[in-house]
Amino acid sequence: MSKPTPISGFPEWLPAQRMIEQNIVERIRATFELYGFAPLETRAVEPLDQLLRKGETSKEVYVLRRLQEEPGAQSADSLGLHFDLTVPFARFVLENSGKLQFPFRRYQIQKVWRGERPQEGRYREFLQADIDVVDRDDLPFHYDTEMPLVIGDAFASLPIPPATILVNNRKVCEGFYRGLGLDDPDQVLRTVDKLDKIGPEKVAALLVETAGATDAQARACLELASISTADASFVDAVRALGVDNPLLDEGLEELVRVVEAGVEHAPGLIRAELKIARGLDYYTGTVYETQLQGYERFGSICSGGRYENLATAGNERFPGVGISIGVSRMLGLLFGQNALGVSRSVPTCxxxxxxxxxxxxxxxxxxxxxxxxxxxxxxxxxxxxxxxxxxxxxxxxxxxxxxxxxxxxxxxxxxxxxxxxxxxxxxxxxxxxxxxxxxxxxx
Amino acid sequence: MSKPTPISGFPEWLPAQRMIEQNIVERIRATFELYGFAPLETRAVEPLDQLLRKGETSKEVYVLRRLQEEPGAQSADSLGLHFDLTVPFARFVLENSGKLQFPFRRYQIQKVWRGERPQEGRYREFLQADIDVVDRDDLPFHYDTEMPLVIGDAFASLPIPPATILVNNRKVCEGFYRGLGLDDPDQVLRTVDKLDKIGPEKVAALLVETAGATDAQARACLELASISTADASFVDAVRALGVDNPLLDEGLEELVRVVEAGVEHAPGLIRAELKIARGLDYYTGTVYETQLQGYERFGSICSGGRYENLATAGNERFPGVGISIGVSRMLGLLFGQNALGVSRSVPTCxxxxxxxxxxxxxxxxxxxxxxxxxxxxxxxxxxxxxxxxxxxxxxxxxxxxxxxxxxxxxxxxxxxxxxxxxxxxxxxxxxxxxxxxxxxxxx
Missing domain, CATH: 3.40.50.800 (Anticodon-binding domain)
Structure with missing residues (x-):
């Protein structure tokens, strides 16, 4: 055998780093269990048609084939590696709904795989640590307020820089856009989501071009997106923009509850950040992103939100809310800055x-x-x-x-x-x- | 979505079962760490040509393809899912030899995948818990005696039936066959390995037919294979067969050391079982298998051995010895008999x-x-x-x-x-x- 070399996008830690990873995963797990989340692991594979339900991720999926199988035969029961833990969890809940107690709280810490081009902090194989709560038919809103508190406790138990959880609510955005008179709120949201990448001027131009906005409407959307407060004062800032809509009211009320629960639990943990949208299209209310102080430019290391309709079969419906820590992503960033150490490279005392x-x-x-x-x-x-x-x-x-x-x-x-x-x-x-x-x- | 159904060969535990699995993995890990094994995880994929080096497993490999890739294109850098943890570990040692301290003791607890036909206790995705020690150039023999003691302690910490570790040594078999005058010991070994499946008479016939044995030689091979003792008395039993060979002497001496260390550490844990061969061709000395009392008919749930030549690159050579617990296999058997329980199905107190x-x-x-x-x-x-x-x-x-x-x-x-x-x-x-x-x- 010639000396092997690493495969791009498939990070491997040396034993001392793996000891750090394991220690960090254990602390996260301990926090999840203190909140009563039960452990779950799903298989690494899902039927390909399940993985492709949301068209936008199709490019990222790794498809499996047994070596002895006819190559190129993509049969109806083709299997692919899961690219997140939410899709397998939704499938697991549907498959086992008769054997689970609802509301069902579970955590799941597993590798996921995406065939995308590797770059700093983006891997093809990486470890995620997820919590979700699902219920049958309806899920009380207070679980939306609980998610960031669990994550706040988990991060507080780790030897890492302080985390800020940024929250928003899709209803605030959609209600605001509708109240403004824009009738394709999804298109507006997708455009505003590019703010950090292309800047406000280009977003304004795109809003006019692709979402049928006037200059004044585009400006109002940008003003909404610029609101960022560590307490419930974002409500006044939104009201000052003079837009009125029932969905907006509902969203503001929900967002206030999330922010106020954060203020009581751990001051400084949560910010209402009204430009947060999350790309994936299944979120329907609260959305979360998380930044580590000093690592803001690398983007979110822990994200999630409320989804009303992820898991449905026949007339069974399971709304949920969840959040996912990008463990490999976080460790890759911190290892890259030599920001984590361990007192020895073996367990031996x-x-x-x-x-x-x-x-x-x-x-x-x-x-x-x-x-x-x-x-x-x-x-x-x-x-x-x-x-x-x-x-x-x-x-x-x-x-x-x-x-x-x-x-x-x-x-x-x-x-x-x-x-x-x-x-x-x-x-x-x-x-x-x-x-x-x-x-x-x-x- | 219609109600999903399980995929054959990809077991998933319900949360209460997953709690049991996690608890058992933690106890195994704790024992591994008490012996100073450092944690390691390797990526799930290896280059296909690495996985296919041993021709016999080629049928079992899952090959990966990105969905957007041209189907059927099996390029030189094709990736497959690992089918055990030994091949990735050998590759990791070669790749990182400059950064590791030797002798290097590591444990590795991960899923592996095999495309073989699923049956009771045989899965396509399953969890393995491995320990190995490797060194540069030469690895002292005392590590061969340590492996079963670690496993014995790990199993003793679990709420499962008592385990018996069956040990043999390839040198005993090869030396004996050579001493008998048989000059294709590998062929003899492969044939004797079928003893449990086809019985002694068919093995004897096959030995005559395919390994050039006389009836007397075949009978001697079967007599060797029938030796099974809980102490070092197997030496007398072998000597009584009247075969003389320097490799046989060396193997007996090694096997005595393993058995005697077991007798001192935990009486009843180890048996010398001279029919044990292990199918994989890379073992060169000690081999291990493990039976749970009451589950003997399901075969080994923990196996391994010494390999002198698994990892080599240029003039670097890394001999090793290791053993692997089939966690999913063991749990599948015990769950199937309702032999494991947990006091509640959630962590919540x-x-x-x-x-x-x-x-x-x-x-x-x-x-x-x-x-x-x-x-x-x-x-x-x-x-x-x-x-x-x-x-x-x-x-x-x-x-x-x-x-x-x-x-x-x-x-x-x-x-x-x-x-x-x-x-x-x-x-x-x-x-x-x-x-x-x-x-x-x-x-």
Whole structure:
């Protein structure tokens, strides 16, 4: 085999980075479980026709074929890799609705795949961590207010820069556009969504050109999109634009509830940001995006919203609200800035030094005794000189080396950072809490 | 959407089952980490030519194609889904050898995919939990003795029937066959490997027919394969067959070390079982299989062995030894016998009852207080009658319902299993340890 090289868009972390990822996923999971979300994993594949229901993502799907299958045969039951966790979740709910308790709260932390062109922070394979709540027929609105609080708690548990969750409500935009007299609100929304990419002037021109807006209407749309407040004062700012519409009223009332719940729970966590739209067309009310302070230019690392109609079969309907953390995306950005570290590259806390190969069984017994009390331990790979055995630990960041006592002398343990060496008994010795397991920290 | 149906070979667990799977994976992981194995995840895909290096698995590979790609175009850089975790691990070691510390101990818990025909306990997508140790140039033999001890500890931490790890050594077989005068030991091994499927008589006939054996040689091979001991006495049994060969001696010595380490660590865990061969052709010494008591007929749920030559590039060579737990396979068998249960189907420990919708903020504060002390809590979805709110908890197996006190009265908490209801303060109340998180148990 010649030396293999990485595949663009398929990131792989080295073990120390994987330890950080795992630690971060565990903390996220712990928060999700504190809120009563149950774990779920769905298969990696969905029938291709399900994945293509929303035409816009068709270009991103990886299709599967068994090697022995006739190539090019795209049969009715072709399978593709899922490109998000929402479509598989909706399918799972429909398939198992008789076995689930509603409202159903689940979290799902899995890889997803998209065949798009890789670029900074955009991968072809990446890890997502989703929460959603679905109910049969109707889902109370208070779940929309809960989503960002869960995410706020999850992010607060991580050694990362502070997060700001930006919220908006599709009803505010649609109601406002309709109140203005624009009758293709979807087209307006799609155009306003380009604001960060092409700037206000081009958006205004496009609104006139493609959405039938007058200059004054286009200006009003831009003014709405410029509203951004950390409290409910956005309502006054919208009212000052002089547009009146029942859907707008409904949207404002909902958005106030989300923002006020955020203000009570964690001041500074949430902003009403009225330009947020989210590209995917299934959101029907609240929408969320999330920025990390200092990483705003990279866009959202956690997004979602309310969808009234994602899962329907016959006369069964399951509205939901959900939000998804882009774990790989977030870690890729932070790793790129060396903003995350771990105290060692292995779980090992103690290396038992091996004075001679024939003493391995005795050293194994010491290791077993330490492990039985939850202390991760390895025995040195060979009876090399002690200097080499200490370097084995040093190179991995392992804090302690254990020396079996010779000729009836007591065992000793050496903290190889300080050089301190003390007598120790394998059945009672305990490392400091900070040394027991690797510590992940920001920098 | 019409009601979706399952896809054969792609198992999905319901949330309660997924909770069991997650709990079991965590315990396995904890044991791996106690032994100092570092976590690793590799991408799901490998270049197709890497996956097809061993011709025999070609039929099982899923090939990927982007939907917009020309169908049928199987280009040089085609990607396939990995069918095990060993091939990706070998590739990862070669690719990153300059960044890793050797000997390198890693665990890897991921899904793998095989396009083979699904049947009981055989899936197209399944979860594997692997450990391997690799070193540069040479890997000391003592790692062969360690693998089954790690697995033994991992299985002992699970609520499953006792496991027996069956071990053999390819050198014992090859040396024995050569000592007998048979000069195509691979062919003999492949034939003897069919023992459980076709029985001794057909194996003997095949040995004569395809491996150039005399009746006496065939009988000797079957006698070797019938040896099975829980201690080192297999050596005498082999010696009694009167065959002499240096490779046989080496293999017996190695096998004795593995069995004796097992006897010291956990009596009854390991058996020398001289018919074990393992189909894959890259093993060169020790081989492992694992049976769960009561599930022997389903075959091995944890297998592996020593491979001297899996990863090589130029003049770099990385021998290794590893073992892999078939997590989905094991769970599928145990779920099929209703042999695993969990005390509730959600992480939630407490449901806060909602007396009236306008009291939701107060109920949210109670929930927040409980969560801040690690108690998983949900607030009731709506201000339904208390009987309905209690049933909400009951149907999910949630043990406690919290009732906010009205008009200055103290809050109370009700254990809905016993009906006991007592005064409680959200800032201090604590569930019993057994109720804090769901408990997974065998049955």
């Amino acid at each position: 103690v290396v038992v030094a091996l004075p001679a190969e024939e003493l391995r069984p005795a050293c194994d017994r010491i290791a077993r005794s330490l492990r039985s009390r939850g202390i991760s331990t390895e025995v040195a790979p060979s009876a090399a000189k002690f200097g080499k055995q200490i370097r084995f630990a040093e190179r991995r960041g392992i804090p302690y080396v254990w020396f079996p006592g010779a000729d009836g002398a007591a065992d000793t343990i050496k903290d190889i950072r300080s050089g301190d060496q003390v007598e120790a008994d394998a059945s009672t010795w305990q490392p400091t809490a900070g040394d027991l397991t690797p510590v992940v920290s920001g920098s | 407490v449901v806060v009852a909602l007396p009236a919708e306008e009291l939701r903020p107060a109920c949210d504060r109670i929930a927040r207080s409980l969560r801040s002390r690690g108690i998983s809590t949900e607030v009731a979805p709506s201000a339904a009658k208390f009987g309905k709110q209690i049933r909400f908890a009951e149907r999910r197996g949630i043990p406690y319902v919290w009732f906010p006190g009205a008009d200055g009265a103290a809050d109370t908490i009700k254990d809905i299993r016993s009906g006991d209801q007592v005064e409680a303060d959200a800032s201090t109340w604590q569930p019993t340890a057994g109720d804090l998180t769901p408990v997974v148990s065998g049955s």
